Amino acid sequence: MSEQKPLRTLFCIAVHQNFFDLPFSDIGLVWKGFSAFLRGVADLPGVTVLGTMDDDETMVGTSPDGFPWTCYILADCPDRDSVKAACNLFRTIEVGEYRLWRYMRIEARMGRALEIPAL
Template sequence: MTDTPRRPLRVLLCGAVLQNFFDLPSTEIGKVWQATGQLLRGIRDLPGVTILGTIDDDETMVGTSPTGWPWTFYILADMPDRDTVVAACNLLRTIEIDGYRLWRYMRFEARIGRELVIPEL
């Protein structure tokens, strides 16, 4: 009996910008953008992660995201396992800006599923 390779998890990472970001003086906003870039590169560079697409809703949604949907931005990715999904979310706990963690300025939620395959007729 041969081992069947595990299919990757299809993951939708949902990010919401919080009021603390909007309360920053304009001179401090760049630090949060740099940290957000670090977050995005950190997710992309996790072993086995394939980014399938992103959506940024910042042009048509101004201000903070409500609790839950809609979110400010989305990342659709294939990830090898749940531990990798947790590692992606954990980046908000480890990336710091002037002594604060990134989660002060945004929140994150991961939806884990599988690829929806459209059958051929």
């Protein structure tokens, strides 16, 4: 029996207009919530964060519906439940009187690692 390979997962994250409508003094609460999300993903059992990418220097303002996203996390996840748990953090992390999903959205793309064959 072969060992189950991890799901290579790209978490795509967009910032909503609600974030940009906040007074400058309230933005820190969202960043604390987003930091909790990043820690939460990394702390999920069996999840290995392979890398992150932030488009904030070349894309200013809200993300359109779909690509390009504001930032990305590439991770190996043990199963679909762990991917769902990572996405669910947007529903559970509190940012003031709201949840993180008021200010950002997430979508996960799952697949397998693309292995380059030997020539």
